[in-house]
Amino acid sequence: MADSSKLRKYRSDHEDLETNSRSAIVEAGRVLFLKQGIASTTMGEIAEQAGVSRVTVYRHFPECGAIAFVVYNQMLESILEATRAGVPTGVSGLDAARHCLNALFAAYPSQESAFRYCAAFSSYYAMEERSDELAEWYGAREFQGLADACAAFFGSQFDRETSGRLMALTDAAASGLCGLAVAGSPLNQTYVESRLRSLKELILGQFDSLAA
Numbered sequence: 732m733a734d735s736s737k738l739r740k741y742r743s744d745h746e747d748l749e750t751n752s753r754s755a756i757v758e759a760g761r762v763l764f765l766k767q768g769i770a771s772t773t774m775g776e777i778a779e780q781a782g783v784s785r786v787t788v789y790r791h792f793p794e795c796g797a798i799a800f801v802v803y804n805q806m807l808e809s810i811l812e813a814t815r816a817g818v819p820t821g822v823s824g825l826d827a828a829r830h831c832l833n834a835l836f837a838a839y840p841s842q843e844s845a846f847r848y849c850a851a852f853s854s855y856y857a858m859e860e861r862s863d864e865l866a867e868w869y870g871a872r873e874f875q876g877l878a879d880a881c882a883a884f885f886g887s888q889f890d891r892e893t894s895g896r897l898m899a900l901t902d903a904a905a906s907g908l909c910g911l912a913v914a915g916s917p918l919n920q921t922y923v924e925s926r927l928r929s930l931k932e933l934i935l936g937q938f939d940s941l942a943a
Contacts, residue, residue, distance in 0.1 A: 752781075752783050752787055752791065753791045755781040755782065755783060756777060756778075756781045756783065756787070756788055756791055756792065756798060757798060757801050757802060757805070758781070759777045759778075759780035759781035760772070760777050760795070760798035760799065760801075760802055761802045761805070761848075762780060763776055763777060763780055764799055764802060764848065764851070765844060765847070765848060768851065769795065769796070769799045769851060769852065769855045770855060770859065772795055773795065774788050774789065774792075774794065774795055777795070777798065793862070793864045793865055794862065794864070794865055796855070796856075796859065796861065796865050797865060799852055799855060800852075800856075802848065802852075803848065803849060803852040806844075806845040806848045806849055806852075807845075807849060809842060809845045810835075810838060810842050810845050810846065810849070813834075813838035813841060813842050814831060814834045814835045814838050815834075816834070817830070817831075817833065817834025817835075817837050817838060818830045818831050818834050824889075825942045828897055828938070829935070829938060829942070831901075832900065832901070832904060832934060832935060832938060833931075833935070835901070835904055835905070835908070836904070836908070836927065836930075836931045836934075839908055839911075839912075839927060843912050843915075844912075846905075846908045846909045846911070846912035847909070847912035847913055849905075849909055850909035850910065850912060850913050851913075853909070893941070896941055897938075897941070900934060900937055900938055900941070903934060903937075904930070904934045907930045907933075907934070908927075908930070911923065911926050911927060911930065914926075
């Protein structure tokens, strides 16, 4: 019985250690990817930043792209969470959709780095040659853009055409915010705020035309 208890504790401690190592690797990747880009980051640099061995990194992930993918999903969820928090409870239909778009723009200042990372990952994902192992790794996990992530919500409340147009607007808004995050600079906030207002007016104007 004592041996069984010790074995369970060993397994639990080992699982905790594995979870902590994986979290440290992902966080190290996030820091380095934002600082120097995904393609310019090596597994060795991530291992050093995370304070683990290269063997440990490779035990969890086949290559940098897999870590970048996990960070992407975290960044996307952060944007979605901030957006959802800005939609009042009890609203539905087009009213909810408009609140959703407004909340997306309101979330930009606190989510600027997340938008910037999503833009960088999208470029990386489209341009980098992926190994068979990484393609399989991606395929076994969920990969959604912001518009796709909203599809279930939109699709459950509108007809197919309206839902599609709302998804296209959301995609345009997200793409615009990602582009702004890449082009903008903390040293030029006036430019960023002006572009943000213009983009918001454009998207909401198109939404109002759709809703009319």
